[in-house]
Amino acid sequence: MARNWRARRIEWGNRLAVWRAGHAIAPAAFIAPPEPFFIGHYGLGQRMADGEWALGDTILRARDPWETAAPSVRFSRALHGFGWLDHLAAVGDARAVAVAQHGFDGWISRFGRGAGPGWEPQVTGRRATRWIMHAAILTAGRRATAEPALRAALGQQARYLGRRWHLAGPGLPRIEALTGLITAALWLEGLEGLLPGAVAGLAQAAARDIDAGGAIPSRNPEELLEIFTHLVWAASTMIATEREPPMAVIDALDRIAPVLRFLRHADGGLARFHGGEAGLPGQYERAFTLYGQPPLLPAGREQRNEAMGYARLQGGRTSLIADVAPPPTGPDGVLAQASTLAFQLTSNRRPVIVSCGAAPIFGPAWERAGRTTEAHSTLSIDAMPSALFDHHPADQTERLIAGPQTVSLLRSDDGDGATLLLSHDGWVSSMGLTHSRGLALSADGRVLLGEDRLAALSATDRRRFSAALGAGRGRAIGYALRFHLHPEAEASAERPGHEITIRLRSGEVWLFRYEGAGRMVLEPSDYLDATWPEPRPAQQIVIHAAIDGVASQINWTLAKAQDTPLAIRDIGRDDDLALPPDALTPFGPPGRA
Numbered sequence: 332m333a334r335n336w337r338a339r340r341i342e343w344g345n346r347l348a349v350w351r352a353g354h355a356i357a358p359a360a361f362i363a364p365p366e367p368f369f370i371g372h373y374g375l376g377q378r379m380a381d382g383e384w385a386l387g388d389t390i391l392r393a394r395d396p397w398e399t400a401a402p403s404v405r406f407s408r409a410l411h412g413f414g415w416l417d418h419l420a421a422v423g424d425a426r427a428v429a430v431a432q433h434g435f436d437g438w439i440s441r442f443g444r445g446a447g448p449g450w451e452p453q454v455t456g457r458r459a460t461r462w463i464m465h466a467a468i469l470t471a472g473r474r475a476t477a478e479p480a481l482r483a484a485l486g487q488q489a490r491y492l493g494r495r496w497h498l499a500g501p502g503l504p505r506i507e508a509l510t511g512l513i514t515a516a517l518w519l520e521g522l523e524g525l526l527p528g529a530v531a532g533l534a535q536a537a538a539r540d541i542d543a544g545g546a547i548p549s550r551n552p553e554e555l556l557e558i559f560t561h562l563v564w565a566a567s568t569m570i571a572t573e574r575e576p577p578m579a580v581i582d583a584l585d586r587i588a589p590v591l592r593f594l595r596h597a598d599g600g601l602a603r604f605h606g607g608e609a610g611l612p613g614q615y616e617r618a619f620t621l622y623g624q625p626p627l628l629p630a631g632r633e634q635r636n637e638a639m640g641y642a643r644l645q646g647g648r649t650s651l652i653a654d655v656a657p658p659p660t661g662p663d664g665v666l667a668q669a670s671t672l673a674f675q676l677t678s679n680r681r682p683v684i685v686s687c688g689a690a691p692i693f694g695p696a697w698e699r700a701g702r703t704t705e706a707h708s709t710l711s712i713d714a715m716p717s718a719l720f721d722h723h724p725a726d727q728t729e730r731l732i733a734g735p736q737t738v739s740l741l742r743s744d745d746g747d748g749a750t751l752l753l754s755h756d757g758w759v760s761s762m763g764l765t766h767s768r769g770l771a772l773s774a775d776g777r778v779l780l781g782e783d784r785l786a787a788l789s790a791t792d793r794r795r796f797s798a799a800l801g802a803g804r805g806r807a808i809g810y811a812l813r814f815h816l817h818p819e820a821e822a823s824a825e826r827p828g829h830e831i832t833i834r835l836r837s838g839e840v841w842l843f844r845y846e847g848a849g850r851m852v853l854e855p856s857d858y859l860d861a862t863w864p865e866p867r868p869a870q871q872i873v874i875h876a877a878i879d880g881v882a883s884q885i886n887w888t889l890a891k892a893q894d895t896p897l898a899i900r901d902i903g904r905d906d907d908l909a910l911p912p913d914a915l916t917p918f919g920p921p922g923r924a
Contacts, residue, residue, distance in 0.1 A: 439480055552610075672709050678839055765792070
């Protein structure tokens with residue numbers, strides 16, 4: 332009841348703030364509207380122009396989304412936030428412009444006076460930013476009528492934000508709200524008085540919500556990129572209008588930049604952990620073009636190669652990023668995943684080992700599946716996840732509430748490459764078992780050696796393990812070691828049970844082998860990518876094994892075939908300029924990799 336009463340008070344306060352803002356004088360003119368900054372996706376824009384709205388956690392097929400009841404809260408927030416204008420702008424043809432203008436007109440007529448769910452600070456800030464950036468599209472061919480309505484609506488929203496931005500949640504929500512307020516105050520006449528409070532608020536948020544190492548509590552790499560993008564936009568806009576950005580914002584950018592560089596794979600995409608995708612094509616480059624090249628990590632952190640709870644190995648043009656910290660829990664765990672010790676590997680411009688991903692756009696069942704241990708390239712124990720989730724009724728989310736508490740990381744480097752020694756205690760309290768993982772990448776990036784071990788380390792752990800065996804009537808406890816492959820990585824078992832061959836479209840060939848107890852098979856998998864209309868079918872290498880003593884260990888190798896050239900011309904196009912797989916000679920016996 333207390334939560335409901337607080338939510339109602341906030342809603343009533345929002346309505347009052349909107350009403351008061353609507354009685355102010357509308358801005359007289361734009362001050363040279365800026366060029367669009369946020370990057371859209373052409374494919375998503377085409378689908379929206381065709382009446383398919385992939386927003387939040389739902390795909391809605393409707394010519395006019397305003398005439399259909401919103402299927403979920405997340406869909407509603409995404410629709411009212413108008414971030415989808417970026418995708419329509421990426422298309423830019425007459426049909427996309429017509430859809431954008433129809434969406435704008437529909438919102439003004441239905442919700443412009445303060446009705447509806449779109450009057451939350453974060454949503455309003457996002458909407459104001461996009462309307463200003465895409466003003467040319469929204470007013471194209473009808474400037475005399477559309478521009479006054481646009482300016483009046485933006486003035487109302489800016490004044491509303493001036494009163495209510497502080498109610499946005501910490502991190503990205505508050506930064507989005509303040510970015511919208513700053514954008515409106517800088518680019519619309521008559522709103523300059525809102526700027527000092529907005530700039531002070533952004534400085535406070537940047538100093539408080541980004542820790543000393545450039546990390547955020549959710550550990551979501553894509554969310555960090557979004558925060559960086561908004562801060563870069565706010566700072567560059569102030570500079571463009573001859574104002575000095577606050578040092579707290581510049582300092583936050585300097586802390587975030589090396590972390591984003593660290594979390595970027597060799598193909599240019601971000602590591603996909605804890606609800607984050609790889610980032611839209613061009614978003615990273617656009618933000619860093621304005622910011623400048625990121626500095627290297629400080630010397631101490633560069634030596635142990637860890638940032639925001641992730642470890643990185645780099646050999647040649649092969650990058651490996653592993654999750655080496657406890658997962659976020661509570662409010663920060665709304666998108667968290669049971670991915671401890673999972674890794675992702677990219678070779679040149681081609682992802683090889685991946686996670687299934689989150690992509691809530693495909694619905695709650697797919698989102699829930701993408702958060703499990705089995706959806707990541709790591710070890711999982713049958714019917715016993717490494718982390719637990721619980722439904723949170725207040726905001727209708729599933730939060731990660733318990734997971735590994737202690738995660739160890741030890742790194743060593745030599746002339747031959749680098750090694751990570753990792754462990755986590757996610758199953759110690761329930762089964763007495765510790766998962767240890769070793770990952771060693773060669774200096775040229777052609778060989779990755781792995782070792783995964785389950786063990787009951789102490790006397791107390793052995794008693795717990797014996798009790799877990801007893802609960803299973805003395806049988807061994809099954810586990811699986813999974814390596815999810817990218818959809819464009821084609822795998823085949825040319826030596827079933829002994830060796831898996833992975834062919835990339837660039838022409839690279841990798842061989843996977845293992846030693847130890849268990850049975851290796853190729854199984855179906857799914858790759859969840861929000862820019863696609865449905866989950867993409869993929870494959871996974873799975874080693875099924877069991878532990879019946881105090882320890883069980885599997886050693887494995889992922890290595891480029893000896894016939895794969897040292898350098899391959901891969902321009903990211905699947906045409907005759909890429910080396911075809913059949914240009915390589917047949918594979919020989921083990922030991923040739």
